[in-house]
Amino acid sequence: MPFYFVISKNREHLTDVVVHYLLTEEKVRICCRDLIKKIAIYKNRLAVQLQEKLMIYEQQEGEQLHYVIKEKISQNFKCSLMAICTNHIILCHEKKLQSVNFQGVKEREWTLDSPVRYIKIVGGPANKEGLLLGLKNRCPKYF
Structure with missing residues (x-):
């Protein structure tokens, strides 16, 4: 385990x-x-x-x-949810999801259809971890 x-x-x-x-x-x-x-x-x-x-x-x-x-x-950082990966921080505020490196530089940003209620890092190789999102409209997303 x-x-x-x-x-x-x-x-x-x-x-x-x-x-x-x-x-x-x-x-x-x-x-x-x-x-x-x-x-x-x-x-x-x-x-x-x-x-x-x-x-x-x-x-x-x-x-x-x-x-x-x-x-x-x-x-x-203004966020409602936060997750950490091997080399990035994932910040979420309502419908906006951001990937920030450990120096504080925003590397990617996604805008979703519905507000995010849950974030789970599901593993994977370093810098390519999978991200499972639970949205308010009950439609899960996987990145």
Whole structure:
């Protein structure tokens, strides 16, 4: 079973992220010292959207859970949903879907027929991950 299927993440005290490895009950706390808006996780990447920036963490290789800062994007992104891939952040606001690289540069944008209610990264090779969207009109889309 892939590692990212047995990991849970949540926000605690509005300013901390707790990553929980469900098989061993191991937990790690990441103190952000700012209000956390959104959290996304995929494989060994963790994205945390704060008030004025987006932090991207990477899990260190080893036996224990340990995350270090990989990138810091000093932009305020307006989005209702967020997902992270190997080298991109997927941001969604209503009918607009954007792919942003880890330097904060928008690489692609899609405008859909209906507002997006759900985003799931379904895997694939690096930089070519599949994206499953659940739309308000109940018509799923796959990218």
